[in-house]
Amino acid sequence: MIAEIGRFLVALAFALSALQLLAGWRAASAGSTPAMQIAARSAYTALAAAVIAFGLLIILFLQSDFSVAYVAGHSHVDKPLFYKIAAAWGGHEGSMLLWCVMLVAIGAALARFALKQDEQLKNRAVSIQGGLQLLFLGFLAFASNPFDRLLDVPLQGAGLNPILQDPALAIHPPTLYIGYVGLSAAFSLAVAGLIEGRGGRAIATALRPWSLFAWTALTGGIALGAWWAYYELGWGGWWFWDPVENASFMPWLIAAALIHSAIATEKSGNFAGWTAFLAIMAFSLSTMGAFLVRSGVLTSVHAFALDPERGLWILGIMTILAGGGLTLFALRSGKLGNGDGFALTSREAFIGVNNLLLAAVAGTVLFGTLYPLIMSAFGVSGISVGAAYFNATATPFLAALLIFLPFAPFLPWKKDGFNRRLALRSALWILPGVLAGLWAFLIDASPVAIAAAAFAGWTLAGVVTDLWHHRVLQGAAACFSLTGRILAHAGVVAMALGAVADSTGRPETVRALAEGEQIGIPGFTLTLDGVRRADGRNYLADEARIVVENGRVSELLPQRRFYTAADTTTREVAIQSGFGGDLYVALGEPRARDDGEIAYEVRVSFNPMVWLLGLGALLIVLGGLSASIGRALNGRRAGMMP
Amino acid sequence: MIALAIILAAAAFVFAGFAVWPVARKQPRWLAPSILAGLVGVAGVTYLAGGQPQAPGVPYQHAAAERMAANPDDLEPVAQVERLRDMLREDDTNAVVWAQLGRMLARSERELEAINAFQRSLRLELNARTLSDLGQTFMNLNDGRVTDEARAAFEEARRIDPDLPEPDFFLGLQAFQSGDVETAETIWLDLIERLNDQGPYRILISEQVFQLLSQPQVNTEAVEAAAASEDFDPRQRIADMVQRLETRVASGDAGFADHLRLIRVREMLGDDEGGMATLQAARDRFAEREGAMTILDLLAAALQADEGQSE
Numbered sequence: 001m002i003a004e005i006g007r008f009l010v011a012l013a014f015a016l017s018a019l020q021l022l023a024g025w026r027a028a029s030a031g032s033t034p035a036m037q038i039a040a041r042s043a044y045t046a047l048a049a050a051v052i053a054f055g056l057l058i059i060l061f062l063q064s065d066f067s068v069a070y071v072a073g074h075s076h077v078d079k080p081l082f083y084k085i086a087a088a089w090g091g092h093e094g095s096m097l098l099w100c101v102m103l104v105a106i107g108a109a110l111a112r113f114a115l116k117q118d119e120q121l122k123n124r125a126v127s128i129q130g131g132l133q134l135l136f137l138g139f140l141a142f143a144s145n146p147f148d149r150l151l152d153v154p155l156q157g158a159g160l161n162p163i164l165q166d167p168a169l170a171i172h173p174p175t176l177y178i179g180y181v182g183l184s185a186a187f188s189l190a191v192a193g194l195i196e197g198r199g200g201r202a203i204a205t206a207l208r209p210w211s212l213f214a215w216t217a218l219t220g221g222i223a224l225g226a227w228w229a230y231y232e233l234g235w236g237g238w239w240f241w242d243p244v245e246n247a248s249f250m251p252w253l254i255a256a257a258l259i260h261s262a263i264a265t266e267k268s269g270n271f272a273g274w275t276a277f278l279a280i281m282a283f284s285l286s287t288m289g290a291f292l293v294r295s296g297v298l299t300s301v302h303a304f305a306l307d308p309e310r311g312l313w314i315l316g317i318m319t320i321l322a323g324g325g326l327t328l329f330a331l332r333s334g335k336l337g338n339g340d341g342f343a344l345t346s347r348e349a350f351i352g353v354n355n356l357l358l359a360a361v362a363g364t365v366l367f368g369t370l371y372p373l374i375m376s377a378f379g380v381s382g383i384s385v386g387a388a389y390f391n392a393t394a395t396p397f398l399a400a401l402l403i404f405l406p407f408a409p410f411l412p413w414k415k416d417g418f419n420r421r422l423a424l425r426s427a428l429w430i431l432p433g434v435l436a437g438l439w440a441f442l443i444d445a446s447p448v449a450i451a452a453a454a455f456a457g458w459t460l461a462g463v464v465t466d467l468w469h470h471r472v473l474q475g476a477a478a479c480f481s482l483t484g485r486i487l488a489h490a491g492v493v494a495m496a497l498g499a500v501a502d503s504t505g506r507p508e509t510v511r512a513l514a515e516g517e518q519i520g521i522p523g524f525t526l527t528l529d530g531v532r533r534a535d536g537r538n539y540l541a542d543e544a545r546i547v548v549e550n551g552r553v554s555e556l557l558p559q560r561r562f563y564t565a566a567d568t569t570t571r572e573v574a575i576q577s578g579f580g581g582d583l584y585v586a587l588g589e590p591r592a593r594d595d596g597e598i599a600y601e602v603r604v605s606f607n608p609m610v611w612l613l614g615l616g617a618l619l620i621v622l623g624g625l626s627a628s629i630g631r632a633l634n635g636r637r638a639g640m641m642p
Numbered sequence: 643m644i645a646l647a648i649i650l651a652a653a654a655f656v657f658a659g660f661a662v663w664p665v666a667r668k669q670p671r672w673l674a675p676s677i678l679a680g681l682v683g684v685a686g687v688t689y690l691a692g693g694q695p696q697a698p699g700v701p702y703q704h705a706a707a708e709r710m711a712a713n714p715d716d717l718e719p720v721a722q723v724e725r726l727r728d729m730l731r732e733d734d735t736n737a738v739v740w741a742q743l744g745r746m747l748a749r750s751e752r753e754l755e756a757i758n759a760f761q762r763s764l765r766l767e768l769n770a771r772t773l774s775d776l777g778q779t780f781m782n783l784n785d786g787r788v789t790d791e792a793r794a795a796f797e798e799a800r801r802i803d804p805d806l807p808e809p810d811f812f813l814g815l816q817a818f819q820s821g822d823v824e825t826a827e828t829i830w831l832d833l834i835e836r837l838n839d840q841g842p843y844r845i846l847i848s849e850q851v852f853q854l855l856s857q858p859q860v861n862t863e864a865v866e867a868a869a870a871s872e873d874f875d876p877r878q879r880i881a882d883m884v885q886r887l888e889t890r891v892a893s894g895d896a897g898f899a900d901h902l903r904l905i906r907v908r909e910m911l912g913d914d915e916g917g918m919a920t921l922q923a924a925r926d927r928f929a930e931r932e933g934a935m936t937i938l939d940l941l942a943a944a945l946q947a948d949e950g951q952s953e
Contacts, residue, residue: 004697012653045658065700068699540758
């Protein structure tokens, strides 16, 4: 019965979204107060229905009701409680329901919080959001329903994919989806603004807080995914330029461009068209990510549905969103206004450069990701685009971004601002840049990495100067905004330095070790002290005790797990983190050696300063949150937010 | 089904009613009911596109309770495994259930899980039969080889219960697989002598021992090398082997296994008379070894039955 109630609530949310679309449209067109109220109430009730449906799905997982196909396919009665709950979004149908929950949550938030001073634009946006909900809930209800039943009920579930049975990956999808779906608010507001013929400033003001929030969540989601890949996949990488990773990176880049562009548009009306275009593209690219993950058109370790029919649905949705949005943009962008203009060394100019570079990276990533698909359309199959392409094309643009990044905060809006003082100040940034480059040179970095390190040092000096220069800003909102900018920019620097360190090539050794034998990498000696059984609730495991000596003695406990329900073996690496980097140990298969000893394959590597990547991501997220708080305080003062 | 219909209708009217409330008392009067009906209609049609209101939910606890109430013999093997797992979810300190689960899993060729179940059982209670089953599962996992882990399990099982036949049989097999036919022969013949005349194991193990000891001892590498040469003649090789065995038996140097091999190869070549003669020679030679005589008696009975059939 629970499954049937859940299915009905999804259907109800679908119907309420249709009402939200129609009532919101009527409210915006005729200024009807009852219609506005109905649109808002539809949004709230659709949210309630979707949330309860999602809660019921979790209950089905907790009950291990294998009469529900999705539960049978993604759970097992012996799965730990936390992962039974996480399994609710561990597969295609459940994650699509989560996506829809977030979409209707954004719809309700738009109805409740957005644009109190411009009801017409708000109602139009609520209506557009209702349309988005209708598309995705339709897809959920008719083609990906998580409440579908099985007539022949299996005795036991198949279990969640073991590599997804991990705390980081349980949190990663919801965080990522907040980001993806959060961008729908920017899309709806931009489209609503174009329909209503609002100026660029109004649209930018309306969509900025939503984009900032979504971009922050997207950063957190991507960082969690990279962290998971680092310690779970067992070979120590954190970014593989996998199509699905790229699918999240592209909206991130475009959203980063959008939040900068929207600042310029809000301040001086410049880049109005570009801001609206980015808002449309950001959510369209998010939808494209969903298409790539779920259609099976591209091979990826992350893809979790290989269903061309569902892919066609999402392709249809994507075509409606991007096609409709861009057509509208082409027809109505003239009404956005031209802005006040700006000088060559004004803040807008540098934001423009920032946007061009971010868009260029997004473009090269998009081309590299879709290239195999394009070629297969011409009958050339088996082509894959690897890290070499992405590193070669994206790195120069990203390095250039670092060069320009520190200038903008010191430049005035509209007017030329590159004076002698700023020239002297920027001359001071050269020294940290040289020192960072020297550091990269000393740790054997490649020429590109040395350059990136030098630019990162330069940028870091600029960020510190920015903090020093603007320390006297008054008011909580300004403080939060400044803190947000400083943290986010410092985060970019930390990530750049982390990537440089990672690119230096980590020392790595793989050997088959019997008990008592040693393996060494520079600075460390590791001894396999023994292997014992360390079974968990739903897996069997061998756990090695590895004694590490590097001046002091410590131990690491890597595991090799066999998940019986899924018939899959995984490696649970052991990591010893330090300032210099991570000692990374993975335990492999046991095998009989020629000398008759049973030996375990042990893989040891040292990943230099990988913590910088985590720190960078954390700083960016904190920066985004701080800026969001500053924005909310500003908005409240201006009466735009509650 | 009726309860479900009431719940769905209530949900529809509460949610949709809340949404259309702003126009409930407004003109035109038909507007609110129309929107309400439209909402419920769209939701109902969307639901019915794939809904199965008649299908009951099957929470695992209910399914487990039904399995527990059923006669285990009426259940499919997979359901029996699940029933045992259900019992262990209730109480995982029952060594007998763990061992039984291990046997069921081993029979389903899920060796890793079976080994885990046997080990869980042994942690709770050291039992010779479970140890023996564990050893056999290790063997199954290693294509029939008696590995060091399997040998340790069999030795421990023999220490706990010397009367259990399987550990000795497999320890003999371990010696046989490592090329020590003499030790294997001794272990097996001692085992057969120890077994009850009327018990099921004596005949079963005797037949197995004959099959193993009568296998021709072949140096695979040498045979492969010889087969590669142009003048390789398999019939000549067999004749040479028979010749060697006959010489050894005639000289009195031959062991029990040599006799069995000669009987087997002569029977395969259709030399029934020669086979019977070798059998008689073996009887004379090993008359004092009860285990050997058991195998030879079985062999004689089988040969006579074959002769009877061919006549």
